[in-house]
Amino acid sequence: MNSDYTILVVDDSPVVVEAVRDALLKDGYTVLAAADGIEALDMVRQNRVDLILLDIDMPRMNGYQLCKLLKRDEKFREIPVVMLTAKSSDADRMWGVKAGTDEYLTKPFNYAKVKEILGRFL
Amino acid sequence: MNPRPGAAVLTDKQLLRFRDFIYENLGLWFGDSKLPVLQNRLRIRMGKLGVDADKYYALIRSEDDRAEIEKLINVITTNETYFYRCESQMDSFREIILPRMVEEKIAAGNRSLKIWSAGCSTGEEPYTLAMCIFETIPFHSIWDILIYATDLSTDVLNRALEGKYNKRAIERMPADFLKKYFDLRENGLYYVNNAIKKVVDFEYSNLVDAYYDTDYDIIFCRNVLIYFRDETKKMILNKFYDALKPGGYMFLGPTEMVRGLVDGFKLISLKDSVVFQKAPR
Ligand SMILES: C[S@@+](CC[C@H](N)C(=O)[O-])C[C@H]1O[C@@H](n2cnc3c(N)ncnc32)[C@H](O)[C@@H]1O
Numbered sequence: 001m002n003s004d005y006t007i008l009v010v011d012d013s014p015v016v017v018e019a020v021r022d023a024l025l026k027d028g029y030t031v032l033a034a035a036d037g038i039e040a041l042d043m044v045r046q047n048r049v050d051l052i053l054l055d056i057d058m059p060r061m062n063g064y065q066l067c068k069l070l071k072r073d074e075k076f077r078e079i080p081v082v083m084l085t086a087k088s089s090d091a092d093r094m095w096g097v098k099a100g101t102d103e104y105l106t107k108p109f110n111y112a113k114v115k116e117i118l119g120r121f122l
Numbered sequence: 123m124n125p126r127p128g129a130a131v132l133t134d135k136q137l138l139r140f141r142d143f144i145y146e147n148l149g150l151w152f153g154d155s156k157l158p159v160l161q162n163r164l165r166i167r168m169g170k171l172g173v174d175a176d177k178y179y180a181l182i183r184s185e186d187d188r189a190e191i192e193k194l195i196n197v198i199t200t201n202e203t204y205f206y207r208c209e210s211q212m213d214s215f216r217e218i219i220l221p222r223m224v225e226e227k228i229a230a231g232n233r234s235l236k237i238w239s240a241g242c243s244t245g246e247e248p249y250t251l252a253m254c255i256f257e258t259i260p261f262h263s264i265w266d267i268l269i270y271a272t273d274l275s276t277d278v279l280n281r282a283l284e285g286k287y288n289k290r291a292i293e294r295m296p297a298d299f300l301k302k303y304f305d306l307r308e309n310g311l312y313y314v315n316n317a318i319k320k321v322v323d324f325e326y327s328n329l330v331d332a333y334y335d336t337d338y339d340i341i342f343c344r345n346v347l348i349y350f351r352d353e354t355k356k357m358i359l360n361k362f363y364d365a366l367k368p369g370g371y372m373f374l375g376p377t378e379m380v381r382g383l384v385d386g387f388k389l390i391s392l393k394d395s396v397v398f399q400k401a402p403r
Contacts, residue, residue, distance in 0.1 A: 060332040062326065
């Protein structure tokens with residue numbers, strides 16, 4: 001059941017967060033949201049999270065930094081991270097891979113693609 | 123200044139709007155004397171995109187596309203750098219500070235060294251530091267060495283990671299470094315070797331952001347603070363203070379001082395340069 005899964009959406013743009021959250025809620029997922037890496041880290045520490053949709057450019061702690069931290073931590077290493085970003089060049093993908101992301105999705109936000117990936121990881 | 127033919131027009135009022143936006147969102151400050159530089163760079167970018175100033179302003183403000191902000195950062199930052207920049211300072215780092223620190227660490231049974239190159243540009247600085255460390259620490263391969271190198275321009279980071287340099291970048295370096303730490307490839311370019319690359323970790327981050335580790339032995343932030351206003355400098359220097367271990371060292375650019383900006387650093391004079399040491403406050 002989708003409601004068994006908690007997805008954490010991390011993006012500093014309320015517009016993006018809302019769009020992604022609405023779509024996920026419609027499909028029955030439990031959704032948490034954070035506006036930057038620091039907030040997201042708190043959430044991951046306090047809640048069970050099954051997958052993270054992660055923006056890159058954010059104030060305070062960016063997506064690469066958060067991803068690196070999580071992947072370095074035994075407790076959180078297994079949570080799939082999907083970077084959701086406007087960047088699309090090979091170099092940008094490479095930075096994501098270097099930070100340890102499990103998957104990479106480019107904006108503009110396409111929910112069919114998100115679903116496909118959720119299906120793969122959950 | 124007269125616009126070049128074909129270049130986009132930018133009124134003073136528009137220019138100031140861009141300046142404020144850049145300051146509020148990125149922390150970088152273009153003082154009045156640097157406004158012509160900003161104007162030029164913006165014009166080039168707008169010319170390339172074929173948009174006018176109002177359109178461009180709308181574009182960088184649009185909520186869900188940070189891609190253009192990244193491009194903007196790439197054009198407005200100044201990335202001048204080279205290997206072994208500020209020779210006397212690098213000599214002092216290599217011959218005085220590093221040996222002192224290494225000796226203390228060995229006495230304490232600690233074989234790890236963590237350095238932050240903040241505003242690393244295309245990589246010359248962190249790679250130079252790695253080379254100095256390899257020169258100074260006899261059995262560096264049994265050490266845990268990390269040089270964390272950050273910048274907010276993705277263009278320069280991509281080049282840093284590639285580690286490919288022309289003759290001009292390496293001119294000031296001690297001659298034997300070239301033999302020991304580079305592979306010469308065709309077309310006159312020099313590639314930093316893998317042993318050096320392995321100890322440098324590049325990361326995209328803005329110094330104005332709040333997140334940082336707090337176990338650095340040494341921080342290098344040279345020729346970067348000049349792009350900030352005093353209030354931003356204060357914030358960053360206090361961040362560096364917190365990021366350093368007790369007794370850790372901070373190297374700034376040769377003309378950069380901290381008086382009135384941060385407390386708790388002791389100024390130490392070296393041969394032809396200075397270094398700031400973290401003291402209790
Ligand atoms: C002139 S270069 C100095 C490079 C090197 N440290 C040296 O001294 O040769 C300045 C670098 O600082 C970077 N920079 C400027 N503002 C920054 C910020 N807020 N966060 C991180 N890097 C920044 C620029 O992108 C540029 O690559």
